[in-house]
Amino acid sequence: MPKIYLLPKEVAELIAAGEVVERPASVVKELVENSIDAGANNITIEINRGGIAYLRITDNGCGIEHGDVPTAFLRHATSKIKVDADLNEIATLGFRGEALAAISSVSKVEIFTKTKDSELGTHYIIEGGEEKLYEEAGCPDGTTIIIRDIFYNTPARMKFLKKDVSEANAAAAVVDRIALSHPEIAFKFIRDGKQALNTAGDNKIGGTVYSVLGREFAGTLIPVSGERERIAVSGLTCKPVSCKPTRNYQFVFLNGRLVRSGTVTAAAEQAYKNSAMIGKFPGFVLYLTVPFDTVDVNVHPAKTEVRFSDERRIFDAVYSAVKNALTAGDTRPEVKFKEPSFNPFERLKTEEYRQQTIKEPTVAERAYPQKVGLHNNNTLRAPSRPAFVDNYSTVGPHGEKVMPVKSENIPTVQKTEAVIPITPKKEISVDITKDIEDERPEIILIGEAFLTYIIVQMGDSVYMIDKHAAHERILFNELKSKQGVAVQALLTPVTAVLPREEYSAVIQNTDELLKAGFEIEDFGNSTVRILSVPSTLTASDAEALIGELAESLIKNHTAEVEKLDDLYHTVACKAAIKAGSKTSPTEQKKLAERVLYSDDIMYCPHGRPVAFEIKRRELEKQFGRIQ
Secondary structure (H helix, E strand, O other), X not given: OOOOOOOOHHHHHHHHHHHHOOOHHHHHHHHHHHHHHOOXXXXXXXXXXHHOOEEEEEEOOOOXXXXXXXXXXXXXXXXXXXXXXXXXHOOOOOOXXXXXXXXXXXXXXXXEEEOOOOOOEEEEEEEOOEEEEEEEEOXXXXXXEEEEOOOOOOHHHHOOOOOHHHHHXXXXXXXXXXXXXXXXXXXXXXXXXXXXEEOOOOOOHHHHHHHHHOHHHHOOEXXXXXXXOOEEEEEEEEOHHHOEOOOOOEEEEEOOEEOEOHHHHHHHHHHOOOOOOOOOEOOEEEEEEOOHHHEEOOOXXXXXXXXXXXXXXHHHHHHHHHHHHHHHHOOOOEOOOOXXXXXXXXXXXXXXXXXXXXXXXXXXXXXXXXXXXXXXOOOEOOXXXXXXXXXXXXXXXXXXXXXXXXXXXOOOOOOOOOOOOOOOOOOOOOOOOOOHHHHOOOEEEEEEEOOXXXXXXXXOEEEEEEHHHHHHHHHHHHHHHHOOOOEEEEEEEEEEEOOHHHHHXXXXXXXXXHHOOOEEEEEEOOEEEEEEEEOOOOHHHHHHHHHHHHHHHHHOOOOHHHHHHHHHHHHHHHHOOOOOOOOOHHHHHHHHHHHHOOOOOOEOOOOOEOEEEEEHHHHHHHOOOOO
């Protein structure tokens, strides 16, 4: 057996450094978190060549006492915990006492630091874990730490670094997340001499999200706020129609720390069920505040994974906060037209119009130039003789006399105009004894496009409504609210032979299927018999639908409520009006009223929008009526 040796100190430190320092972005994270723990409210991060060659963090925090500076670079040196009991209530971002030691062992470090009560600060240099300079120096309050030549003494690790631009992007992502986690701190990020980020530090989440993630994403967000069993949830979440194809826009901060939590993510996404489109994921920036003794942040060296003492409480708190935000803050999607590159309806000055007329003859002028006096120079001239000599004689196109026609002999032509029936506006009564529904704005039916989209006017907006999506959501809501379905017994029960897995799923969930309107019994040999179906379906629908219901039950192994949601969803989709089917004007208007007079009919259970709004102002801008 090989002999066991004790590793030399320098080798052990290099291995330990690998747990903390993977790349320049890791250094940025550790040092910025130290600045936050130091109470800074203004932090500047500067990098060159992706942070590999040069990285500087400057803060206005409390600074380090002169005598403590060398100690800060020793392993397990920290001011944040003293005894093992402190690990149960960690309130700081850093606490292990490994960051500075790990960083200094693989790079060249220079630090300037000063406390508010000291007259002079400290200038300290350490390279590869070896102290090079330790002296007093004049410097401002706070700390500036400069990192040069990361992995200069570990070429094997250096070769695994990516290109400068990739390392810079990773560092920028770290700064973005930390800036989001602390909107009360002003962050400035300088990348190769250019400012890449600047947050106000005014503790306004919306402004910070705007600065970090951009205007487009920030414009889709609605506020989240709630508290349940000592768990506070706040932040912003996107409208269902703005969900993303990936989870890249999901940010969770726990007691000011960026974390990854499957519990929080699952709770937030569950709140979007039957509102977000399938395959899309909500974007959110959520801040959780929980008692420190209910969470363990000491699970992973990078401190990005946490463990909760009660996962269910966290799930319920996040779910209810996000669900309430969607219920209260979501609005119908609004169509915004792009600004036209030119205004075709712009009024021309007289001279501009004359010039255009000279240069651009009409179709008639090009076809019959001799009749309108159009000559080769494209100039319009008046005819040489008047078209009418008097009331009784006219001149033809070639100068010949034409039989006069007296005006009294000309038959009168009656003008006909297409009459479009307009529904008169309903007078709104001010009688307070009437039901509040009488105060609702009138809906005017305009028509239907492609036998699919109902078009109506309400107030100063035009709405386009997907009739299948709308009817599907209405049926789904009714099924959920009743927690049971009106059923009809089939005169002739329908039998269906199912694959073994689907058959098992059906016979094991007959109670849930009954609540969804299907009375089903086991007929043996992988066969089931359908005795009753929802009143909105037919026997042929039931036979086609039983396989879909079985698949839904197989996929969903969760609680009964979620199983029922999926079953209701399947039934509603099958029973709803189909796109392309004919509906009467009365049906169209009734459907529009159900949609527009309700705040809970925004999306179909698949997550597609039910209606789009086009404001009158948007139309008038497109037609040049307003600017």
